[in-house]
Amino acid sequence: MRVLLVVFGLLLSSMGAARAEKVIPSGKPLLLFSASSTNPDCTSLGTVELRVVQxxxxxxxxxxxxxxxxxxxxxxxxxxxxxxxxxxxxxTYVSQRGYAGDDLVVLEVFFPNGSAKRVTIAIRVV
Known part of the structure; x- marks a missing residue:
């Protein structure tokens, strides 16, 4: 049986959607999300697709x-x-130069097995 791995680095809910909050200094890159689909021998199960919804x-x-x-x-x-x-x-997210405040990103991830997940990430830029 194949098991799908999703590496979020985020706090996830079990409702099919996830919400997380990140804090980053203005103008610095922030890894928002990462995902893979992995076999027990660490080889790929297939390509994961990622789309910016908002x-x-x-x-x-x-x-x-x-x-x-x-x-x-x-x-x-x-x-x-x-x-x-x-x-x-x-x-990866990077704020506009000099911006400080809140921002929001919504992503959708599509897995090789046909499942999908929506991830909402609130970002505080300081």
Whole structure:
């Protein structure tokens, strides 16, 4: 049986949507979200897609593919993958220069098994 891994680095709810809050200095890059789909041998189960549903009003989000570190629980057979980069996707936020205040980003992630999740990230720029 294949198990899908989602590496959020966020506080997630179990309602099919997630909400998290992040704090970042103005103009500095912030990793908002990362995800992968991983086999027990740390190989990829397939491509994860990521889409910006609602972009920030006071900055920009960039999405790129690259290696991400999973965060499997210690008892999970895939926890050995936690120390290795696996193929994944990342979303990064950077505020407008000099901006301080709140911003918001809504992302949708689509997994190779056909499931999807919406992630809302509140950002406090200081």
């Amino acid at each position: 972009g920030p009003e006071h900055g920009r989000v960039s999405i790129r593919r690259g290696g991400v570190f999973p965060t499997f629980a210690a008892g999970n057979p895939r926890s050995a993958c936690n120390t290795r980069r696996v193929p994944g996707i990342m979303a």
